Amino acid sequence: EAGVTQSPTHLIKTRGQQVTLRCSPISGHTSVYWYQQALGLGLQFLLWYDEGEERNRGNFPPRFSGRQFPNYSSELNVNALELEDSALYLCASSVGTGLQPQHFGDGTRLSIL
Amino acid sequence: GQQLNQSPQSMFIQEGEDVSMNCTSSSIFNTWLWYKQDPGEGPVLLIALYKAGELTSNGRLTAQFGITRKDSFLNISASIPSDVGIYFCAGRNTGVNYGGATNKLIFGTGTLLAVQP
Numbered sequence: 022e023a024g025v026t027q028s029p030t031h032l033i034k035t036r037g038q039q040v041t042l043r044c045s046p047i048s049g050h051t052s053v054y055w056y057q058q059a060l061g062l063g064l065q066f067l068l069w070y071d072e073g074e075e076r077n078r079g080n081f082p083p084r085f086s087g088r089q090f091p092n093y094s095s096e097l098n099v100n101a102l103e104l105e106d107s108a109l110y111l112c113a114s115s116v117g118t119g120l121q122p123q124h125f126g127d128g129t130r131l132s133i134l
Numbered sequence: 135g136q137q138l139n140q141s142p143q144s145m146f147i148q149e150g151e152d153v154s155m156n157c158t159s160s161s162i163f164n165t166w167l168w169y170k171q172d173p174g175e176g177p178v179l180l181i182a183l184y185k186a187g188e189l190t191s192n193g194r195l196t197a198q199f200g201i202t203r204k205d206s207f208l209n210i211s212a213s214i215p216s217d218v219g220i221y222f223c224a225g226r227n228t229g230v231n232y233g234g235a236t237n238k239l240i241f242g243t244g245t246l247l248a249v250q251p
């Protein structure tokens with residue numbers, strides 16, 4: 022069974038640009054979560070999507086947004102990139118919204134110059 | 135952002151030694167999870183705990199969900215070189231009864247484990 026897959030693996034952008042990151046959940050998983058892992062700040066919750074709806078978002082500005090598609094894959098969009106957006110962006114998926122644990126992909130490393 | 139207190143911050147041990155790390159929170163959780171992250175990879179789930187007082191093992195790993203619901207520990211017995219990595223605890227609340235912020239994982243600050251052969 023394939024795990025959570027994310028693309029691209031690495032990305033370099035400049036300040037002010039926009040970026041789209043992609044995530045495919047484990048087959049059968051309907052919930053997708055996005056986390057940011059920035060140096061010195063640890064893993065921080067960004068967004069949670071389930072059945073195509075945004076269920077919860079973390080303490081991030083509105084320029085961080087996303088969506089979930091009917092096949093449960095998801096995109097994370099970041100507009101007006103800032104230097105502090107440099108981080109590893111991790112996607113996780115789980116079965117529904119119950120007690121099942123979240124399983125992570127290997128992330129997209131975003132570097133802002 | 136919110137992070138749980140995890141200790142120790144780092145450990146440098148000899149192969150074969152036992153390891154213990156713990157995680158504390160100021161608020162309660164109804165799920166505790168432990169993950170391991172290797173360089174360049176995402177966190178990999180090690181153990182999930184769902185009930186206060188629960189003690190669960192996965193091979194050489196043992197974790198417990200604290201009775202107060204505010205803490206958890208992870209033990210690794212007879213460490214081997216491939217145990218090297220960063221270990222994270224994570225707490226989670228599911229269901230609308232837990233402050234409305236459901237399902238998101240609150241992570242600990244991480245424990246870096248180095249094992250010398």
